[in-house]
Amino acid sequence: MSQIALPLAHRRAADPQRIVVGNANQTVIEALRAPAEWPFRTAILTGSARSGKSLLGRWFALEGKGDVVDSANTLDETDLFHRWNRAQEDGRPLLLISDAQPWEIALPDLRSRLGAALHLEIAAPDDAMVAGLMESLAEQRALVLGEGALTYLAPRAVRSFADIERLIATIDRLSLERKAPATLSIWRDALEAVQGAEQPKLL
Known part of the structure; x- marks a missing residue:
């Protein structure tokens, strides 16, 4: 997944903001x-x-x-x-x-x-772009998602840029609150928090 870097400091990191390039x-x-x-x-x-x-x-x-x-x-x-x-x-x-x-x-x-x-x-992102967006958003937060995170999360996430952003922010928050790495239990809880009762039963 390619990206375009802009020479604009992100509000939460020293790295430049990046545009993930994908199907959308x-x-x-x-x-x-x-x-x-x-x-x-x-x-x-x-x-x-x-x-x-x-x-x-x-x-x-x-x-x-x-x-x-x-x-x-x-x-x-x-x-x-x-x-x-x-x-x-x-x-x-x-x-x-x-x-x-x-x-x-x-x-x-x-x-x-x-x-x-x-x-x-700009259209809705497909699985590959969702994974790229998650990776970029996590990198901006210095958040380590954990092995297998993108494979697990991408097909379960709503195809919405705003929801993907909320999902990564929620994983980051839960990881900090629990003082625990972002692994399966946190991924599940974050999906449930963001998507609620409409979360597909793919767990």
Whole structure:
């Protein structure tokens, strides 16, 4: 599983933040590498909570690929329309990150222009990417998951970026509270805590 490192210190570690590359975002990343091919040099990026939309936006900006507007769906539509016009005048690619899907746009001129933009969406991660995300999140916390953890946890985890993050945080917390290494009993309890009664009976 490959990663993209960003020169941005993680809040809980000295290591840079990392974007895990997998089935969910590979196509998105390939598109972000080639903004000259976007219709009107504009793309809209969506995805579920904690899926890495903002991290990809920062990487795009740091690479000098173009301008980024995060949480674009929350901005005043007239202001956003002016941003789009300026990007066109300057010949600068414009990446808009939206927290809402679908994104309802009331202003007709803006709606027609963004309707022609390239639409990119981060999908749900598969088992391989879930394992990569867990490994990266544990590394950021200096958490040793224990032998066999990824093989055990990946197929049992909900295919949600936010839930995967909560799962690793819960394993870390339980390990610290119990002053014990993260092994099978902690993995089980963390899965139950995060997923509750809906946890599949694969134990």
